[in-house]
Amino acid sequence: MSHLRKIRAYLAEVESEIERAFREMEEKFERFWHMENFLEPLTNVLVTPNEVIVTADAPCCDPSSVRVRPLENRIEILARTRKVVRFMDLGINRRGEFSFYKTEVEIPVKVDFSTMKVQVRRGFIEIRISRRL
Amino acid sequence: MAKEGRVIFVESRSMPENGVIVAGLPDVGLVGIISVTHLRASLGMEEYGYFESRLFPPITILEGGLPKHPIRIFGKDSLLAILSEIAIPAKAISPLAEAIANFSKLKKAKYLICLGGLSEPMRLSLEKLNVYGVASSGDALNVLKQHNVKILEGGYMVGPYALIMRECAELGVTAMALLVECFPNYPDPEAAAEVLKVFSRITGISVDVSSLIEKGEDIRMKARDLMRRTSLELAKMKKRHEYEVPPTLYV
DSSP: OHHHHHHHHHHHHHHHHHHHHHHHHHHHHHHHHHTOSEEOOEEEEEEOSSEEEEEEEOTTBOGGGOEEEEETTEEEEEEEEEEEEEGGGGTOOSOOEEEEEEEEEEOOSOEEEEEEEEEEETTEEEEEEEEOO | OOOTTOOEEEESSOOOSSSEEEEEOOOGGGHHHHHHHHHHHHHTOEEEEEEEOTTSOSOOEEETTEEEOSEEEEEETTEEEEEEOSOOOHHHHHHHHHHHHHHHHHTTOSEEEEEEEEEOTTGGGOSSOOEEEEESSHHHHHHHHHTTOEEOOSSOOOSHHHHHHHHHHHHTOOEEEEEEEEOSSSOOHHHHHHHHHHHHHHHOOOOOOHHHHHTHHHHHHHTHHHHHHHHHHHHHTTGGGGGSOOOOOOO
16 A cells, blocks of 8 residues: 555656646746747846846836846846837848847845845946845 | 868959958957947948858848848958958857958058957946057057057957967068957947047047947847857857966966
């Protein structure tokens, strides 16, 4: 009987893992469908002894629209552009336009998100977070 | 068409000799490409030829609906400009550097000036950007010093300009690289404007850089994908060596 119990427990674990994977996939598609007119900005992460500095190159963004949300070991950056940009205007031969910047950046070390400071300068979004030692 | 593994240059029309050649190749901050593109537009330079190789990716630039080579040579009066509009694959760097040095030798260039960047992680905090110089010879070094350009006395140089400097030193071409502090992996029109000011000082060729600053955000948006591809190629070349202490063990 103990073998059967072990098999049932294992199957329950596999089922739970599959459900979790499907949930994640659905969340990703949901975000894609709701925010498909976005561009992923170039980003950079600099780790110093005291803090982590994340920057994102978001030209033509509206500084008042910038939102940064901590998510476990990463941050989500969202910003609206000051105007809707068509891909054709950028010399890209495809239809479509975007009006948002959106990306998730992984933070490679432990940080204290309560210390997070966000600044926008000349279309660059700078996020500083103190390291948790 | 070039033989396998080689880069050749093709003259579409007769090119001037004994003038200045400026090179804008993909590097940190896309400084070279942005500055030479601006130079081409500001001075109304015309296409004089191109570089060709099987090592280049299968890319054609479309201009006015017509196909153009991705690495071209433009000219106006005695100034020639080499401009790459693609990220150069790591395997093509060495043959391209050799071809550019040979081209400069053949055209009896007074100077070959490479415009590029020096990666500065804290670039966003900088109010003033410094421009540094690297020379292929004593004569080139003197030109830089006469125009008050700070010299990079030591360290590593990685990428296409590094090889061009070495090839020019061997061929006796008077070459210099002007490297401005810039973002490591964001297009940097402000840095391009600074390096063009020094270029103007050395060559006496006047260039108005105000539109580079005014249109900076638009340029950054358009150059985004090229910057991403360039960063990938620079990583393959181990560009990070430039941030390391060179093995000068003598203290």
